[in-house]
Amino acid sequence: MNGRITTASLDDPLYYLANFETVVHWVATHHGDLLTYDERTRLDRLQSLSQAARALLVRLVMRSGELFRLSKLNYPELGVPESEALDELAADGWTEDDPELAIDELFRLLTVAECRHALAPILADCGLPRAASKKAMLTDCLELAPAPRRFTDWWPDTDDRLVALHHMALFDRIRLMFFGNLRQSWSDFVLVELGHHQYETVPFTPDSRAFQQREAVDRYLLMQACRDRLEGGEPPADIWPDIPARDDSNPWLESRRGRLLMELGRQADRQGDAELALAAWSDSGHREARLRHLRLLERQGRHQEAWDIALSAQAEPRGDGEAQGLERLMRRLARKVDQAPPERPKRPSIPEMHLTLPQPAAASVEWAVLQDLDSEQTPVCYVENTLINGLFGLLCWPALFAPLPGAFFHPFHIAPADLHREDFVSRRQALFDDCLAALDSDEYKDRIRRTWGEKHGITSAFVAWPALSEPVLELALHCIPAADLKLIFQRLLRDLRDHRSGLPDLIRFHPEQARYDLIEVKGPGDRLQDHQIRWLEFCLAHDIAVSVCYVRWQEAD
Incomplete structure (x- = not known):
């Protein structure tokens, strides 16, 4: 499978058409077996349209909704009147002229003045004053419950034209199979010049695809429809029966189902439907769902039930965040169920430094501390999460960009699609083991330098190139021991979603002693977050020099 795609230049006024096609x-080409005969035939018909008609079709697909007024379409790059291109689209079944629409759809298309003119007889029946707001007009009109009508029946004397876009479901399916999600819009690809970015070249095979069966695409689309209904304000209880049953044969889709159930439970809880929230969270594999489930049981006074579930969950927590939450929850519950509270873990004392500095006019508190501590002998860099993630990304580049099934299914990935799945590391265990084994000798420095040179500028979720200049890279390789990097990278791999953030803001290098220390900066009123505390405690537990710098601003004269 060829992984190359040529994208159009923004100098081409129809660049969006070229990218869409x-x-x-x-x-x-690569997912044709997941399309029906009718869908493939419909796509083949695209090329029979004129360039202007195809370009207008793309513009409509990229816009919000499926109803469009001719008066609102203005695309001079078509080279022909929009009405002419619409005639061609309608003749080939891509659009429908003068469609039926409900009154609320009509209100979304018309201005206040147009509503008053087009709906004058209905508004008169409602007894509304002429100065009534659009919202008031719609509310009263909905109470009359008029049946859907064609646009020209709603507004007989209009000189405008309304069209409905057909086959949007097909375009959504195409977008899903290309991106592997519906979060990214057509504009994410069609309206950018992707040549401005470089992407790692990953070999493609049929197994690389996000979907292997049409049923999986259908399942995704069903879950997306449920999410859209939830976000549209539909009661969670009405959506709950339509959520597909659990299916562990596809971990990726099951994780999406878990996120949907997590959100449905959250909405149900907000609306006071505790039992539905509990059912949704109990069925969700989302990392936060179990803790929310337990907290709701606690609020309901079902302490023994919560204790029993928490006791079981404690054996296999879903990450450090849940482990910490379970400890706090069980400490509260222990008194209610007459049980001994869990032993409070011994927490190290985090070293502190305190600075009183003049408040800068624009720079952040981190930059103020950097400027105060930085010297020629001990250079300080503001790196936050970028340095450690960058070094990890460079060393583990072969593992991160390994062409595993379902990891890269188009040429514009900045990270594997399964990066946050629970089996991400286990699927690549041998590759990660090989990368980290390089830290047992000086080989890791050569690997990191070589990757930095060969891959420089290639977009990566781990490597922020502007923050990882060659001087910073060399300081890091000189001052940070391989043993520290190995410990830190191993912690990253235990939970790449959570552990990539929360690292200290500054690193202070001591080149003459080939050592370093990490500094978390907190301005007035700021406090450490849980994920930051976990990193600080990890560093202290492994003799990695770290401290928190608390800043006060000097009082103005």
Whole structure:
């Protein structure tokens, strides 16, 4: 499978058409077996349209909704009147002229003045004053419950034209199969010049695809429809029966189902439907769902039930955050169920430094501390999460960009699609073991330098190139021992979603002693977050020099 895609230059006024057709061709070529005969036939018909009609179709697909007024379409790059392109689209079944629409759809298309003019007879029946707001007009009109009508029946004397876009479900399916999600819009690809970015070249095979069966695409689309209904304000209880049953054969889709159930439970809880919230969270594999489930049981006074579940969960927590939450919860519950509270873990004392500095006009508190501590002998860099993640990304580049099934399914990934799945590391265990084994000798320095040179500028979720200049890289390789990097990288791999953040803000290098220390900066009123505390305690437990710098601003004269 060829992983190359050529994208159009922004100098081409129809660049969006070229990019759109690139996506359609990619999906038709590499996912054709997941399309029905009718869908493939419909896509083949695209090329029979004129360039202007195809370009207008793309513009409509990228816009919000599926109803469009001709008066609102203004695309001079088509080279022909929009009405002419619409005629061609309608003749080939891509659009429908003068469609039926409900009154609330009509209100979304018209201005206040147009509503008053078009709906004058209905508004008169409602007894509304002429100065009534659009919202008031719609509310009263909905009470009359008029049946859907064609646009020209709602507004007989209009000189405008309304069209409905057809086959949007097909374009959503194509977008899903290309991106592997519906979070990214057509504009994420069609309206950018991707040549401005470099992407790692990963070999493609049929196994690389996000979906292997049409049923998986259908399952995703069903869950997305449920999420759209939830975000649209539909009661969670009405959506709950339509959520597909658990299916552990596809961990990726099951994780999406877990997120949907997590959100449905959250909405149900807010609306006072505790039993539905408990059911949703109990069925969700989301890392936060179990803790929310337990806290709701606690609020309901079901202490023994919560204790029993928490006791079981404590054996296999879903990450450090849940482990910490379970400890706090069980400490509260222990008194209610007459049990001994869990032993409070011994926490190290985190070293502190205190600075009183003049408050800068624009710079952040981190930069103020950096400027105070920085010297020629001990250079200080503001790195936060970028340095450690960058070194990890460079050393483990072969593992991160390994062409595993379902990891890279189009040429524009900045990270594997399964990066946050529970089996991400286990699927690549041998590759990560090989990368980290390089830390047992000086080989890791050569690997990191070589990757920095060969891959420089290639977009990566781990490597922020502007923050990882060659001087900073060399200081890090000189001052940070391989043993420290190995410990830190191993912790990253235990939970890449959570552990990539929370690292200290500053690193102070001591080149003459080939050592370093990490500094977390807190301004007035700021306090340490849980994930930051976990990193600080980890460093102290492994003799990695770390401290928290608390800053006060000097009082103005």
